[in-house]
Amino acid sequence: MMLIRFYKNIWNKSISRKDRILFGLMFLLLSGFYFYSLIITQKEPVINHLVELFSFGGFILLIVFIRQIGNFIIKTWLSISGSVGQIIFLIIQFIVFYVILSPVYMIINLMKVKKKPMNSNWSSNPHRNMNYKNPG
Amino acid sequence: MYILGISAYYHDSAAALLKDGVIVAAIQEERLTRIKHDSSFPIQAINAILEIQKISIKDIEMVVYYEKPFWKFERILDTITNHVPKGFIRFTKTIPLWIKHRLWISSEIKKKLKFKGEILYSSHHDSHAAAGYFSSPFSDAAILTLDGVGELATTTISVGEGNKINLMAAQNFPHSLGLLYSAFTQYCGFKVNSGEYKLMGLAPYGKPIYKQKIYDYLIIQYEDGSYSLNMKYFSYLEGRRMINRSFENIFGQASRKDSSTPTQFYKDVAASIQEVLEEVVLKLVVQTKLITKKNTIVFSGGVALNCKLNQKIVEAKIFDQHHFYPSPGDAGGAVGAAYLGWHAYLKNDFTPYNTSEVYLGNLHNPIESLDKMKVPYSIINDIEQVVDSLANGKVIGWYNGKMEFGPRTLGNRSILADPRNAEMKDVLNERIKLREGFRPFAPAILQEEAHNYFELHSANYDTMMVTAVARQGTKQLMPAVVHEDGTARIQIVSKESNFEFYNLLKAFYLKTGCPALINTSFNVRGEPIVDSVEDALRAFIYTDIDMIVFNSKYVVSKESDLSQIKQLIPKLTYDAD
Numbered sequence: 167m168m169l170i171r172f173y174k175n176i177w178n179k180s181i182s183r184k185d186r187i188l189f190g191l192m193f194l195l196l197s198g199f200y201f202y203s204l205i206i207t208q209k210e211p212v213i214n215h216l217v218e219l220f221s222f223g224g225f226i227l228l229i230v231f232i233r234q235i236g237n238f239i240i241k242t243w244l245s246i247s248g249s250v251g252q253i254i255f256l257i258i259q260f261i262v263f264y265v266i267l268s269p270v271y272m273i274i275n276l277m278k279v280k281k282k283p284m285n286s287n288w289s290s291n292p293h294r295n296m297n298y299k300n301p302g
Numbered sequence: 303m304y305i306l307g308i309s310a311y312y313h314d315s316a317a318a319l320l321k322d323g324v325i326v327a328a329i330q331e332e333r334l335t336r337i338k339h340d341s342s343f344p345i346q347a348i349n350a351i352l353e354i355q356k357i358s359i360k361d362i363e364m365v366v367y368y369e370k371p372f373w374k375f376e377r378i379l380d381t382i383t384n385h386v387p388k389g390f391i392r393f394t395k396t397i398p399l400w401i402k403h404r405l406w407i408s409s410e411i412k413k414k415l416k417f418k419g420e421i422l423y424s425s426h427h428d429s430h431a432a433a434g435y436f437s438s439p440f441s442d443a444a445i446l447t448l449d450g451v452g453e454l455a456t457t458t459i460s461v462g463e464g465n466k467i468n469l470m471a472a473q474n475f476p477h478s479l480g481l482l483y484s485a486f487t488q489y490c491g492f493k494v495n496s497g498e499y500k501l502m503g504l505a506p507y508g509k510p511i512y513k514q515k516i517y518d519y520l521i522i523q524y525e526d527g528s529y530s531l532n533m534k535y536f537s538y539l540e541g542r543r544m545i546n547r548s549f550e551n552i553f554g555q556a557s558r559k560d561s562s563t564p565t566q567f568y569k570d571v572a573a574s575i576q577e578v579l580e581e582v583v584l585k586l587v588v589q590t591k592l593i594t595k596k597n598t599i600v601f602s603g604g605v606a607l608n609c610k611l612n613q614k615i616v617e618a619k620i621f622d623q624h625h626f627y628p629s630p631g632d633a634g635g636a637v638g639a640a641y642l643g644w645h646a647y648l649k650n651d652f653t654p655y656n657t658s659e660v661y662l663g664n665l666h667n668p669i670e671s672l673d674k675m676k677v678p679y680s681i682i683n684d685i686e687q688v689v690d691s692l693a694n695g696k697v698i699g700w701y702n703g704k705m706e707f708g709p710r711t712l713g714n715r716s717i718l719a720d721p722r723n724a725e726m727k728d729v730l731n732e733r734i735k736l737r738e739g740f741r742p743f744a745p746a747i748l749q750e751e752a753h754n755y756f757e758l759h760s761a762n763y764d765t766m767m768v769t770a771v772a773r774q775g776t777k778q779l780m781p782a783v784v785h786e787d788g789t790a791r792i793q794i795v796s797k798e799s800n801f802e803f804y805n806l807l808k809a810f811y812l813k814t815g816c817p818a819l820i821n822t823s824f825n826v827r828g829e830p831i832v833d834s835v836e837d838a839l840r841a842f843i844y845t846d847i848d849m850i851v852f853n854s855k856y857v858v859s860k861e862s863d864l865s866q867i868k869q870l871i872p873k874l875t876y877d878a879d
Contacts, residue, residue, distance in 0.1 A: 287528035292455070292472035295370055298422040298647045301407060302373030302453065 179241045189240050192252075193226050196260050225263060304361050306348065307640030308411070309368040309429070309632050311404050313339045313495050316633035316707075317347040318662075319355060319362075320640035323650055325437070327351040328662040328707040330633045332830040336837070338876070339496055340830075343403070344636075345414055350664055359415050366643040367407050368635035369426035373453040375400055377475060381539055388540035395542070424642040426452025426635065427603070428460075428467060433638030434602030434627035435462035436645060439654045443625070444594035446586065449603035450480035450495075457528075459590045462600065465645040465652040470593050476539055477531050479582060480605050482521060485536060485544040486575040490568045491558030494544060502608055503741050505576035506787035508569030512553060516578045519552050523582050527589030563739065579605075580614045587620050598623040602638075606630035606767070607709065609791050613769040616759040628660050628765035629708030637707075660712055660765060661800075663705030664833055668852035671835035675870050678862040681855055688851055689809045692720050692819065697734060699824055699850035701838050702802050705831070710766040711823040712793055713746060713803030715831050715838070717847060719820040721745055721780035726820060733846040737827045742791075743820045745783040748807050749796040751817035755779070756792055763794045766821075780818055793821060802854045828876030836871055844873045 201222075228236070239259065246252050295302060307318040310331075318328035329351060331344035352358060378396060382389040403410060408421050424432070430452075431445040445460040445467065456478035459471040483501070484494045492500045523529040533539060537546040550556050558568050583605070590599060599621040601612065606626055616624050627634060644650050672679050682688070692698060700716045717734065719726050721743075731739050744766055752758060756770040763770065769789040777784040784790050797804045811817040824832045825841060832838045835852070842850050842858065849859040858864075 284524070284530065286524050286526050287473055287477055287530045288526065289455075289472045289474050292458075292469055294428075294469050294472075295373065295425060298366070298424065298643070300370070301367075301423045302370030302376070 175245070177238075177241065179244060181237065181240050181244060185240060185244060186236070189243055190226055192256055193260065194223070196256055197222050197226070200260070222263075222267065225267065303363050303644075304355075304357065305364045305366060305640045305643040306351075306362045307366050307368065307429075307636040307638070307643070308344060308348070309635040309639070310343050311341055311399075312632055313341050314631055314633040315341050315344040315347070316636040317344045317351055318636040318640045318707075319351045320644055321355070323644050323653070325637055325640065325659060325662060327354045328629075328637055329664065329705070330707070330830070333663065333705065333833040336830060336874070338828060338830050343410060343414055348415065354664065359417055362417065362419060364420045364422060364643050364647075365411055365415070365417060366422045366424055366639040366647075367411070368424060368429040368632070368639040370423050370453050371404050371407050374426070375405060377451075377454050381476075385540035392540065392542060422643055422647060424639045424646075425455075427455045427458040427472070428469075428642060428646075429635040429638035430602040430630065431458065431460045431462070431467050431600075431638065432641040432646070433634040434600040434606075434625065434630065435460075435467060436641040436652060437627055437637065437655055437659070438600050438625040440598045440600065440623070440625060441652055441654050442596065443598040443600045444590050444596040444621070445600045445602065446590050447603040448479050448583065448586075448601075448605035449631075450484060451475045451478050456480060457586065459586075459593055461594050461596065465650060467642075467646065471589075473528055476533055476536070477529060479529070479579060480603070481536075481538060481544065482531060483575065483579055483605065483608075485538070485549070486571065488544045489549065489553075489557045490564060490572055491560070498604075499607060500738065500741065501572050502576060502610055503785075504564060504569055504572040505610070506573070506785055506789075507740060508566065508571070508573035510574040510577040511570050512574035513577050515552055516574055520549075521578065521582065523585055527586045529582055576608075576610065579608065580611050583611055584614060584618055584620070587615055587618065591620050597621060598625070600625045600627065602627050602630045602634070604631045609767055609769045610789070612761070612767055613771075613789065616761045616768060619759070622760060624759075624761040624768075626762060626765070626767035628710060628767055630767075631709070634708070660706045660708055660710075661704040661714055662707040665704045666833075666835055668701065668835050668856055672852070672856065672858070675836070675839075675867060677839065677858055677864075677867055679852075679856050679858045682851075682857055683855075685806055685809050685854060686813075687857075688806060688854075689813050691849065692718060692810060693814050695720060695723060695726075696848040697726075697730065697846065699838055699842050699847050700803070700806070701824065701832075701835070701850055701852045702854060705833050708765070710793070711821065711831055712765060713795060713800045713821065715824040715833070716746075716803075717820075717822045717824050718746075718806075719782070719822075720814075720816075721783040721818055721820045722814065722816050724781040726782040729846075730820070730822060735822065735825075735827060736845070742785040743783050743822050744791040744793065745780060745818035746793040746795050746803065746807060746821035747818040748804070748811060749794050749799075751811070752792065752794045755817070756790065763792055764796070764799050766791050766793045768792075779816055783818065783820055792818075806854070826876070829874075839867060840871050840874065843868055843871060 305320040309316050315331040329347040331347045332340040334346035382393045427447050430447045435445050443462045447458045454474045455472045457473035461468050487497045487501045488494050535549040538544045612626050697719045700718050702714045706712050755776045761768050769791045772784045772788050795804050851857050
């Protein structure tokens with residue numbers, strides 16, 4: 167009963183464009199930290215994580231601006247008092263979304279053409295510019 | 303017909319002049335600007351070359367630049383954009399240089415030289431290959447070129463047949479043996495692009511106990527001779543350093559940073575990478591043989607400066623004959639570019655040289671300079687006086703004829719000393735060359751005696767590009783030039799290659815029974831090899847060199863009053879290399 171009353175209160179809250187943008191920015195910042203640390207610790211180039219970055223960014227835009235999906239989450243977030251609570255809520259949301267999206271990434275990775283183990287590194291097309299008048 | 307070859311804007315700028323198919327002059331810019339490894343446009347070298355040949359720029363019909371700048375820029379941009387955001391600092395340092403100079407080579411040449419003729423561009427590896435092949439005594443050879451990187455290629459196998467060079471196989475950046483060796487150069491505390499030979503000199507003091515770690519983590523070589531580097535451990539794609547912390551963690555120690563003598567750890571690391579380099583390159587040589595089916599190999603590119611590696615190639619006898627170009631680095635690219643203009647572009651026939659012509663630089667008149675500066679000198683009529691001084695332990699500056707082209711001095715701009723004295727190595731390192739104590743010295747030896755003291759194979763030993771194993775008894779006779787591993791980087795001197803130097807060696811041999819002298823470059827640490835008489839006097843005055851002999855005849859000695867000269871020729875300081 168308490169829970170139903172709690173969510174009824176949340177649903178009746180109004181949210182402004184500013185709230186949506188603030189939520190989106192906080193979420194982006196958090197995911198930015200995560201991906202940057204991933205790139206730094208694993209020392210991989212950004213290009214290996216572009217799919218994740220763009221899909222995550224797209225997902226955030228979705229929940230911020232499409233009312234049917236995002237309202238409930240943003241209203242819950244606004245109902246939490248104190249910035250520590252709000253940050254914890256964001257981290258939990260981040261984990262939840264990442265878990266939801268993980269199968270998507272796995273499917274994408276499976277669909278990528280698997281690199282065959284290398285047995286040569288000679289260039290397949292040794293480029294050679296024989297036009298002496300051409301600077302390249 | 304005159305063709306001018308130019309290399310510039312990376313390191314070791316140079317200019318080379320070809321006249322009717324023959325290289326008649328070649329100078330590195332650093333010798334004239336006195337900035338080691340000077341990368342600026344070689345305007346002083348070009349002016350000096352024109353002066354040597356007594357021609358003007360109007361007599362030059364064609365200028366050939368040693369690489370394709372747009373292709374190289376494409377590779378650099380590609381690398382930077384693939385490593386955002388870490389490559390940002392590199393971006394800010396590199397791009398302005400390209401925008402200012404390197405993208406406008408034609409304009410630079412036309413503006414700086416007031417040149418109105420044809421401007422051509424060869425490719426980087428072709429320039430290296432051409433420098434080696436067209437200066438060799440062979441008109442049919444395999445050519446293996448290994449360097450850091452040109453436009454994109456780091457390893458190429460070509461075939462030279464007559465006046466043509468055909469590319470057979472290439473391996474591309476970032477997989478580069480040159481950069482791998484430079485990474486270890488940095489790890490062991492030496493400067494990249496100038497300290498590689500120090501790493502090579504350090505290797506004999508260590509044991510290759512880290513070889514397996516290098517294979518496990520850093521490089522893999524495939525059956526066909528190609529190889530891959532594990533870029534996870536290198537940071538030259540994005541940063542200004544060659545290596546990162548993960549690289550250091552492999553060996554459990556940070557990079558050496560101070561200038562003290564390297565510890566046993568770094569000596570072992572040096573030994574390990576030297577052995578890995580040798581093994582990997584030998585497999586590449588095997589592949590070169592399989593692909594080209596030739597009996598002769600020409601080895602060029604910056605990695606060919608590793609004379610210990612060259613020894614291993616020769617001893618492996620995969621090929622019957624070997625040629626190592628004496629200026630295989632980027633400076634030699636100017637020579638290769640000029641050759642390509644003549645043979646590849648103009649399709650002129652190729653007639654091989656008999657010897658590697660290296661005395662291609664400035665010819666100064668010492669008497670004119672000495673008289674102008676009022677330097678007291680004596681005239682000797684007999685080389686015996688010089689021989690006596692050498693035999694009595696004196697260190698002599700030997701200045702003769704045209705300056706050598708390439709990183710080795712071969713008896714025209716040399717410091718000479720008696721190799722029979724084991725302490726001479728320390729004397730030279732500490733008091734004259736002012737360099738690290740582990741650095742070895744090399745002998746120049748009479749042609750007719752060389753095989754009695756060193757194990758020789760089929761290679762050109764006249765330009766100090768190959769080390770040779772000392773025979774039994776050699777180390778006892780000349781301890782100052784046989785390195786820790788029992789080898790020496792020898793220069794075989796004949797009457798034909800250098801008449802005055804040969805005469806000196808012969809006279810020394812007749813007096814002492816030793817057919818060799820220590821031959822080290824006439825310069826101090828951080829300074830390019832001397833060119834002018836003034837450069838030579840500067841190195842002489844401010845070190846413990848006992849005397850200079852100009853043209854085998856004119857002697858300036860420390861016994862004379864040189865106080866006035868010190869006012870005319872101030873001491874210069876150089877960054878330690």
